Amino acid sequence: MAPYSPPSSGREGKLRLDFNENTLGCSPRVLAALIEKLSQEQLSIYPEYEATRRALSGFFQVPENRFAFTNGTDEAIQVLVHTYVGEGDEVLVLHPSYAMYRFYAEVAGARVRGIPYRSGDLSFPLEELIAGVTPATRAVLISNPNNPTGTAIGIGAVVRILEAAPAAAVLIDEAYYDFYGVTALGLIDRYPNLFVSRTFSKAHGLAALRAGVLFSREENVAYLRKSQSPYSVNTVAAIAVRAAVEDREYLENYVRQALEARTLLYEGFQRRGIRYWQSQGNFVLFEAGARSVEIRDALRARGVLVRDRSYELRGTVRVTAGTPEQVARFFAALDEVWP
Numbered sequence: 001m002a003p004y005s006p007p008s009s010g011r012e013g014k015l016r017l018d019f020n021e022n023t024l025g026c027s028p029r030v031l032a033a034l035i036e037k038l039s040q041e042q043l044s045i046y047p048e049y050e051a052t053r054r055a056l057s058g059f060f061q062v063p064e065n066r067f068a069f070t071n072g073t074d075e076a077i078q079v080l081v082h083t084y085v086g087e088g089d090e091v092l093v094l095h096p097s098y099a100m101y102r103f104y105a106e107v108a109g110a111r112v113r114g115i116p117y118r119s120g121d122l123s124f125p126l127e128e129l130i131a132g133v134t135p136a137t138r139a140v141l142i143s144n145p146n147n148p149t150g151t152a153i154g155i156g157a158v159v160r161i162l163e164a165a166p167a168a169a170v171l172i173d174e175a176y177y178d179f180y181g182v183t184a185l186g187l188i189d190r191y192p193n194l195f196v197s198r199t200f201s202k203a204h205g206l207a208a209l210r211a212g213v214l215f216s217r218e219e220n221v222a223y224l225r226k227s228q229s230p231y232s233v234n235t236v237a238a239i240a241v242r243a244a245v246e247d248r249e250y251l252e253n254y255v256r257q258a259l260e261a262r263t264l265l266y267e268g269f270q271r272r273g274i275r276y277w278q279s280q281g282n283f284v285l286f287e288a289g290a291r292s293v294e295i296r297d298a299l300r301a302r303g304v305l306v307r308d309r310s311y312e313l314r315g316t317v318r319v320t321a322g323t324p325e326q327v328a329r330f331f332a333a334l335d336e337v338w339p
């Protein structure tokens with residue numbers, strides 16, 4: 001296996017447009033709740049999740065027996081793969097997409113097949129994916145919207161995949177749901193092979209704490225929870241998530257700013273004649289040509305972090321849509337380094 005080592009040091013204090021995090025930070029109510037609730041005793045007790053599970057059930061409007069509370073989406077992927085994929089089984093992923101699908105499938109000893117996004121518009125290769133499903137396919141792992149392309153599929157396409165792969169666990173990873181607004185959660189009643197994940201790392205601004213949720217039918221969730229460590233989410237994260245879901249206003253306000261920033265990124269790229277792809281997430285992929293790594297490094301030297309993606313899509317760089325003011329800072333720095 002190739003190791004997965006994201007470049008993640010020395011980021012604090014810089015304009016972080018490289019990981020699609022919340023660029024303003026989490027709701028202040030989260031910090032207030034942590035200060036109020038954390039104590040020496042609390043930290044000495046193994047985590048208890050009842051109150052958080054009730055809050056999650058209310059927030060997502062899903063009964064408690066239909067989800068697992070996980071240590072980020074990463075643990076959701078890991079638990080799903082552990083539960084349904086054995087050595088030598090086939091797993092379908094798309095390319096390029098979130099690296100951890102392939103990572104956990106390879107750890108499980110699966111045969112991983114990557115279906116490429118369509119060249120040019122980077123649209124979802126629906127017919128190619130459906131044609132790629134075989135009786136040995138045990139899991140299909142999809143990011144919707146997809147990172148890093150930003151492209152997304154609608155519910156009709158999700159249904160076609162679910163129906164084409166009835167013997168596979170189909171994960172729809174909705175890490176960027178808040179910026180897209182289309183969810184497969186409503187299909188869980190009809191499709192026993194559907195799994196949907198959400199995260200608190202992006203719009204909610206809690207990436208440091210590692211919290212996510214994995215939804216499916218109750219019989220599936222019972223299986224998932226058998227292969228999950230009973231204390232995988234720590235108490236600090238559990239308290240933080242409870243406070244985060246109570247502050248919808250903060251979330252909605254941030255999402256509004258990020259969407260405005262995304263439009264400003266489009267306009268700025270257009271004005272400069274830089275090719276970019278329309279995105280349904282809080283990020284935009286653009287073409288920087290042969291100098292993509294050089295441009296990333298020059299931006300970093302000016303305190304602006306972006307993510308080079310040229311190792312999987314030639315000449316591309318991904319920039320997070322934070323706030324309109326941050327977009328202005330990004331373009332000011334880009335104008336100093338652009339060819």
Ligand SMILES: Cc1ncc(COP(=O)(O)O)c(C=O)c1O
Pocket residue numbers: 019020071072073074075098143144146147173175198199200201207210211212
């Ligand atoms: C598609 C997708 N899923 C999941 C994650 C990470 O989720 P978490 O922090 O919840 O593990 C990312 C982060 O980049 C992502 O792009």
